[in-house]
Amino acid sequence: MGEVNVRERIARRAEKEIEDGDYVNLGIGMPTLVANYISANKTVVLQSENGLLGIGPYPTKDKVDPDLINAGKETVTSIPGSAYFNSAESFAMIRGEHVDVAILGGMEVSEKGDLANWMIPGKMIKGMGGAMDLVHGAKKIIIIMDHVAKDGSAKIKKECSLPLTGKGVVHKIITERALIDVTPTGLELKEVFDGFTIQDIIDSTEATLIVKDVIEGVN
Amino acid sequence: MGEVNVRERIARRAEKEIEDGDYVNLGIGMPTLVANYISANKTVVLQSENGLLGIGPYPTKDKVDPDLINAGKETVTSIPGSAYFNSAESFAMIRGEHVDVAILGGMEVSEKGDLANWMIPGKMIKGMGGAMDLVHGAKKIIIIMDHVAKDGSAKIKKECSLPLTGKGVVHKIITERALIDVTPTGLELKEVFDGFTIQDIIDSTEATLIVKDVIEGVN
Amino acid sequence: MKPIYSSAKEAVANIQDGATLMVGGFGLVGIPEQLILALVEKNVKELTVISNNCGVDEWGLGLLLKNKQIKKMIGSYVGENKEFERQVLSGEIEVELTPQGTLAEKIRAGGAGIPAFFTPAGVGTIVAEGKEIREFGGKEYVLEESLRADFALVRAAKADKFGNLIYNKTAQNFNPMMAAAGRFTIAEVEEIVETGDLDPAMIHTPSIYVQGLLQADQEKRIERLTLSSGGSNPAG
């Protein structure tokens, strides 16, 4: 499966977690792609932590306003019904549990739902941006990422080895291979995607998985 | 001296404490009168804690807007250059030491600048409103009040006998008889108003007064 | 996109006995008049009400009070109401008085996911009794906890169908913070416009904080009419 297909599969599956009427924050990078797959049947309002509720599509050349960007610093537009506000209000919105869903990238997730996605020891620390606030605010935190690292090692682990972004904050993990729920009793494998078996997932996951009612062959 | 003259004298003297360009909060009751005496040579912006910076005069009948009131719940107008905001922002403004001067009424002030102005034990407690926030916020807190109570007893005391509004918060006391500064070493008598002697002030003040450079006969 | 109720009665249908309500307004300005009337009609009881004031005897929250629907009142000034005084003295109502700025900040904190903060207001007074005091930069502050509510009832001048709100003048007051701190926020508005008709830079309450809308005409009773000429007060 090519890189584009992997990203598209993950983004399409993540979209299904968004309900009509939801307010959603999409993290920088792959999560931003989810916006491309939001069903026309749903009204979804995208929040950008730099102070916009109601992100629209990227602008055409004549509509570019240098003062209108998303949290990834990309030029965007705003939809009818949008609102601008300051950063304190934006994070009040996030921290106060008003955002329904946040979809964020991840480096590692632990059995208890700990998330590491902001720094790699030994490399330049660029900063956590809004990630540490986002993981405590939104009602549902979905992590989308590759199932394993480039060297094949597991990213869903018993304990995170990288410095944490948040402890016990993740509700759901979606990779190109599977969908896993974080439950009070541990990680529960819910869906295995087309091209992979339950055993494949268990083998490529360091954390213990609860395997009860798994839907296989999901595409 | 009649009631009106007393109030006018106090208000006129309090006005002199306001500088050109100041942002000022005037408490409910007598402090509100200070607005009538603000010199035309000064630009002074009045803050109302219910969410207005730039209170204007009372409206003529045709200009009454029921949605535009001051903290005393009186219908008012707003001046050009005014701004409306919510109550959290209003008290952020107050608490954050942005207001230059607050002029408030008082029941008792102590030697250390403690203020009591919100409740009398045994009487119905109506609430402190914004007074407890105001006394901690404005850069200069001026208390204007009658020098003595109706029964002739002192209101400027060694210790307040009434429940406090704030501890060590008062900078200046202005009555119909005198102007007194609260200093780190105690209450300093600065001005005695026309019709009273230094001894009159000492006699009608329970707190110890520092008497060094007093200007007498102030009108 | 947000439900638009056909009546105030429908708007308050889910509010049950024992609920905690935040009710916007300062004095009688910016109060959700029709929602309050509907609560009187519904005769829902044992309410905890968080509001700066408690109306007057014949209007606003005073009506709920008169009807003995309020178990506990959290506010900063309740002095405009004789029935309030009677119920306090007879022990029929529980009252928690909070400095106005602290009240505003407790509600703002509730909506913003801040569980507690330090403030100077009330230090050294009965307000701080039993609360933690801590020094920062040589000054003492008291720890205050945030407030949330099951429902927030707010009033705005305009809403669009997304639920974005704009308030008129000093009718803003506590409404924006309450809209954020209510788990379910019902906005009573004078006018509902099409989505896209409000300038996104001029929204006071973004739509994310609003769960339902009611369009209703407002009486806007005036507590103290003061006029610049012929008025009863010398100022102006």
Next chain:
Amino acid sequence: MKPIYSSAKEAVANIQDGATLMVGGFGLVGIPEQLILALVEKNVKELTVISNNCGVDEWGLGLLLKNKQIKKMIGSYVGENKEFERQVLSGEIEVELTPQGTLAEKIRAGGAGIPAFFTPAGVGTIVAEGKEIREFGGKEYVLEESLRADFALVRAAKADKFGNLIYNKTAQNFNPMMAAAGRFTIAEVEEIVETGDLDPAMIHTPSIYVQGLLQADQEKRIERLTLSSGGSNPAG
């Protein structure tokens, strides 16, 4: 009513070596471009800078960095800048990284007279190390202290002569909180209008927070131009 400076040089004349500055903006959006250039010109040193980001190599705060004027940087994300990385690795600059929402709230608290507050962000991570952790309602929170600054440099779209400010779209970001938290706030604005020309209900930063104004044209460099057709990114 507020001083209107005749040049950016005049606006920053009182900023001395060792000052703590808050500088508005998110990325390159909403940064006070000309005030930053004037600081480079003035070559004031040993600055502590509080800003969400630190510009790029050739623009914004990156210019101060290149000129080695920043002693300490407090922000949430500094990844757009190679010179920053070099100075961090060589120990030339001190960095304090703070979660973005905590940074925004610390600044908001500073301007609002709140010395400290509890927040969930950072609990269980290195951000919370050495800080007080306390449980409220079964969840853990970390105590964070507020930030103030000697000067706040902000950028707005419009000001009136009183100093009321209105920001454009997402150029608002950190500017309003910084305007309030700066002991002396200088606003660089695209346009200064007559007092009374701005709608009082639509002011983002009331005049009380602003101590001086500079009218200046803005370059508004774009960090990542993304277009809906012919752009480099598939989204949209």
